[in-house]
Amino acid sequence: MRAAVIVLPGSNCDVDAYHVLREVVGLETDYVWHQEGDLSRYDLLVIPGGFSYGDYLRAGAIAKFSPAIQEAARAAAQGRLVLGICNGFQVLLETGLLPGAMRSNESMLFRCRFVHLRVENTDIPFTHEYKTGAVLRIPVAHGEGNYYADAETLQELQEHGQVVFRYVDETGAPTAAANPNGSLANIAGICNREGNVLGMMPHPERCAETILGSQDGRRVFTSALAWWRNKGVIGRG
Amino acid sequence: MMWEACVQVMLKPGVLDPQGETVGKALRTLGYDEVQTVRVGKVLKIKVEGADQAAVAARVEEMCRRLLANPVIEQYSFQLVKESEG
Amino acid sequence: MMWEACVQVMLKPGVLDPQGETVGKALRTLGYDEVQTVRVGKVLKIKVEGADQAAVAARVEEMCRRLLANPVIEQYSFQLVKESEG
């Protein structure tokens, strides 16, 4: 499997995604500059966190026009894997690859801290190595992670198991206090209908090594690798 | 000819506006009890070159649709004003 | 009576507007070569209760000065519109 980390002007978690993919998971990984128009050789495209174009106007808004992001849409349509983390998630929303939109955190403050996430759907390439309902400890670091979708979209998301991660407390309950940003229905990550495009606000690449306080994010990457090795069949970890 | 498009982008009604809520709360804390609701949006003043008002308007409309507003949560409106030469 | 104050807050001329610069560049990259400059500001729609227009205007003016605009780098203007009852 070959992975690409798309580097947009203003990306800054590109180094972290690269480090995890290459050093921790051991994938062949390249940085690709956002002007790159042909990403057909990659099985996994990661749109990393950061502040693409300074997050000016709206987070992710300007990035959606980059050739590499347009390529991500093609990859998604072909069933290859696309993962958007934090700003990458915002980009996926702006491009329409995932439904909904992001607003400022309810507190209007940037918040960096560890939260708990419940894995709601373990039937997709990125999460099949988790146990359903598993509670993960994983960091968030964002100022605009307050997910919004209209009622209809929300219902569709729920019906099709597209809500992949929810903010919960230590016991796994999706309480208001456990929600770091006011996100609708405590949503922290969603996927497309097919499950090959995942967007999430928390940072799995920041908790894939014990030295960083948690390894709970690692399986997002190893799941993807196993899925690819099994030629698209989901194996239970 | 030079035009100034003044574009307003607001969150759709019904979409909770955290910034508006925060500003509203701050105003009431400062003693402005008469404040009922606050909604915060963006205004963009865009200077564009163009011969014909209708054509310029169509282009600005397109900019709004493609980039300036996110139709999932936002709505936009704009006014076009002719700039005095020089 | 209910009023809506529509407050515009813009950076003062001469103050760098990184957001405007970046949006302008993005628009030109998208092919809108006619775009000369872009300045981005805030618009706040504030619903206020008040009997008398002049008094309401004075209060809104004060809100702008004290909280809504940062006089060091920003300037503001506003319009007051009477809301239809109900």
Place this chain on the structure above:
Amino acid sequence: MAERWENVGLTAEEYDRIITILGREPNDLELGLYGLMWSEHCSYKHSKIHLALFPSAGEAVLQGPGENAGVLDIGNGLGLAFRLESHNHPSAIEPYQGAATGIGGIVRDIFTMGARPIALLDSLRFGTLDEPRNRYLCSGVVSGISGYGNCLGLPTVGGEVYFDSCYRGNPLVNVLCLGLVPKDRIVRGQATGVGNPVFIVGARTGRDGIHGASLLASREFDESAEEMRPAVQVGDPFMEKLLIEACLELFETDFVVGMNDLGAAGLTSACSETAGRAGSGMELDVALVPRREEGMNPYEVMLSESQERMLVIVRQGCEDQVRQIFEKWGLEAAQIGRVTDDGLLRVRENGRLVAEVPAASLSDQAPVYDRPRRRPDYLDETSAFDIDQIPVPEEYESWLQRLLQSPNLASKEWIFGQFDYMVRTNTIVYPGGDAAVLRIKGSERGVAVSTDGNARYCYLDPHLGGAIAVAEAARNVVCTGARPAGITNCLNFGSPERPDVLWQFRQVIEGMSEACRALGTPVTGGNVSFYNETSGQAIHPTPVVGMVGLLDDISKRCTAGFKGAGDVVVLLGSNRPELGGSEYLVQRTGQVTGRPPRLDLDLERAVQETCLAGISAGLIRSAHDCAEGGLAVALAECCFLSSTDDLAPPQLPGRTPAVGVQVSLRSEMRPDALLFGESQSRILVTVKEEDVPQLEEIARSNGAPCTVLGMTGGERLMITGGPAGQQLIDLLVTELWQSWQSALEKLLGE
């Protein structure tokens, strides 16, 4: 009418000096250049001779003071570039942008050296939070740092904040940046090689900030600040991020001869400094400088302090490749001049000569002053203060509760939680403890870093206070298992034209130097911020020390929180009845008074060596410095930060505490001094019961006092002690934690 020189802030003598240098009267532009470069901010004319006292040499020093940042050798072929800088005056006018552009400036200082910036710290001082203005300044500054630093993708891993009425009207915003550079690729701010082209890259030049940082920071701060308002600049972190990446990409090539950021005094400073350092000259044409505004005259172009710009001196013949790199990152790079060998800075406008002065005369021939110094009178009163005037309180629990909610001692998570302290995944000890630790990927090594400076001690005894700032910073770093390696510093003072302020300044430097020598930590650079006063009222002398330390093996790193129940709590160092200058005394009397705690540098070293040896032998399971609030507060903090994780954790902030502690402090001392006194050279450590003798042996061989105080466990913080051995504190840890954890948010969250 004001004299010519007065308009640019110079004296008649300084004007004469310019005439001597030039052999003629300067024209207006030339005079403007001198005015700026000879301002206190740019020339250090009042501080230079005192700063020379700092020990700046050391085996590991790859670059000492004089460049944009100091660089220490940290092994593995790497240099650690770091520097601390103030942005006090801009932040007082516009807290968000002032702090943001402060970050922008210090980051440029680091990557100018060829270093990849890896982390930030912030040291802040505000007036008390009961005043709305101070709350506004504090939250504005914090969001400015957050807005700019987070966008750059730089973790802000630590810092400090104090609230004291002396900073009312004069907040301090000092920021520190660290960067890594291959030892053999350090870039210097030097313009060498006759004929080499000079580029300006990054943002366009506007009228913003003309007479900004330099003049604002070189004058007393009063109502006239109002009219300087247009001098406030807006930062563009996105532009800066592009600039960092482009410059670092450029450093991979061999196209660059030298580089300098454009900070205070803009082009004037960058050109004259690079030429001055190299002993060369430079010729430039202001008409070639890309502008953001029309109609700017040469004076404005030369003096503009527009942000996010760099001056790059390039090897002749590489112009196009250089342009291409900047183009890739969407940045403008304009060739504006070339290096000459005649020592002159020659400025043209469309070819017409508009200024011609010796470059070095601007950058390092400013006059140097040794102005009068005098010990201030208030010291007689404060040092005569007698603690026996203050009755011993009835009970201690409510005092502990009160202290833990004081914004000076409460959890700072409301602040650092707004900073992305994890990005780049190098932070392996998070903020919230003593020092942050960053791993150096691809090696076993790590860097620990902390900023410290208790200004109350400096106010009460500047010599001692200066020494304590260094000792405490070193102690913080030692608590993680890192060996202190060097410091940078920022000296925030009132007007140097006042003898009492200058006396304090000198004393602080002497104290710091003494401690640096004793602890083997050279000073690699720093910054001076004078004129921090409002209406004749100066701030407390406030040196801030930025200390870095090195860990050879990061798997041995140590954190402050207790690691579960059943460990023995040991105090390295000893308690003395010292309440002078303490937070407790301020809370009780409303006054900063008394004598600060003593500092015995031999003892300090013994304690630090013991702690380091204990950590590296794998005995010490947690280590925490006793600082403000004294032993009781330190014990509470060890509980608050406790966990049951077996692995050395990065110490996640904001988690509910895991264990309590029970200690007995046998002492004849009055209990409030015992609990809340701020004696120096104390570290609280925990070890397994069977390891106590081994730790005692290490302590003995180093000559450090070592006392078993008690045991971790339970849910309560229990302290017995004092002359009668009575119960002093018995409180539920989670309850204390809640008020400590939420205090700042309550005050600032609104």
